[in-house]
Amino acid sequence: MNGMVYKENYRGKEESSDEREIETLKMEKKQSEVMEQLVKQASASPNANALTSILVQATSHPNVFSFSQFLALPNLLQLEATENSTYLDMLRLFAHGTWSDYKSNADCFPQLIPDQILKLKQLTVLTLAETYKVLPYNQLMQELDMTNVRELEDFLISECMYSGIVRGKLDHLRQCFQVQFAACRDLRHAQLGSMIQTLSNWLSTSENLLVSIQEKIKWADAMSEIEKKHRKDVEEKVQEVKSLIKANINFGGNEDICSESLSVMDYEDFGRLKRRRKILF
Incomplete structure (x- = not known):
């Protein structure tokens, strides 16, 4: 039995790419839908106190993993420089930070409830998966404060x-998690320049590829026209040869008819000549 345990599909059977796409879309x-509802509540x-309550709800909700829409709300400014400013820091932590960031600065944030701790550890896995395609178990256990492989694997599968x-x-044999897909986290403002450059490079590469494809299409069209002309020339030559052959066949048939007529005439003339000789002698 090999050490590779396939866990991509938590139902116990491998899903097709179409099924995974449907699940992702759902x-x-x-x-x-959840984000839209919570953002509306926060904006209103x-x-x-009501705003901080909604922020706690958002950062602990099992279906919310992006927080940029909350950070863009104008009324968040009312939390700045107040006793509730730690909730704004908490929101930024969930948007960009990890479990290690929280542990290093726990006094700067409100005390997290269990659902928030779970959410922050999930987000920590996303951060690691964005950077590395192979995540060693020992690194994951250290980042997530887990003590054994069973606990880690259960977390990766179920959560x-x-x-x-x-x-x-x-x-399990190599003690690592091989990442095939990871949802994106919120971008920091400092990452925008790099993201724009990456997209610009992608756009430039796509444009160059498009030009290359168009040139190949033009070349293929030109070769197609040459092939059509060549085929037409060949067909015309074939027809010409057929016509010549047919003409030669017809001409050869007429020669045979003429030869037969001459032979009959020679025979008849020879007979008349013999009769004349008998009369003379």
Whole structure:
């Protein structure tokens, strides 16, 4: 038995790419609906206490993994420089940070409830999966504060792959998680320049590829026209040869008829000549 345990599909059977795509679309739709509802509630919050309550709800909700829409709300400014400013820091932590970031600065944030701790550990896996395609178990256990492989694998299966935020393979023999897909986290402002450059490079590569494809299409069209002309010339020559052969056949038939007529005439003339000789003698 090999050490590669296939866990991409939590139902116990391998899904097709179409099935995975459908599941991903369903998950994204559900997340979008929840996000829209929570953002509306946050934007209409009458005071800071109501707003912080919604932020706690958003950062602990099982279907919310993006927080940029909350950070863009104008009424979040009312939390700045107040006793509730730690909730704004908490929101930024969930948008860009990891479990290690929280542990290093726990005094700067409100005390997290269990669902928030779970969410932050899920987001930590996403951060690692964005950077590395192979995640060693010892690195994951250290980042997530887990003490054994069984606990880690159960977490990856039930809390990460089951929720649809990552897909991959658990390699128990090599003690690593091979990432095949990971949902994206919110971008930091400092990452925008790099992202724009990456997209610009992709656009330039796509444009060059398009030009190359168009040139190949033109070349193929030109070769097609040459092939058509060549085929037409060959067909015309074939017809010409057929006509010549037919003409030669017809001409040869007429020669045979003429030869037969001459032979008959010679025979008749020879007979008349013999009769004349008999009369003379």
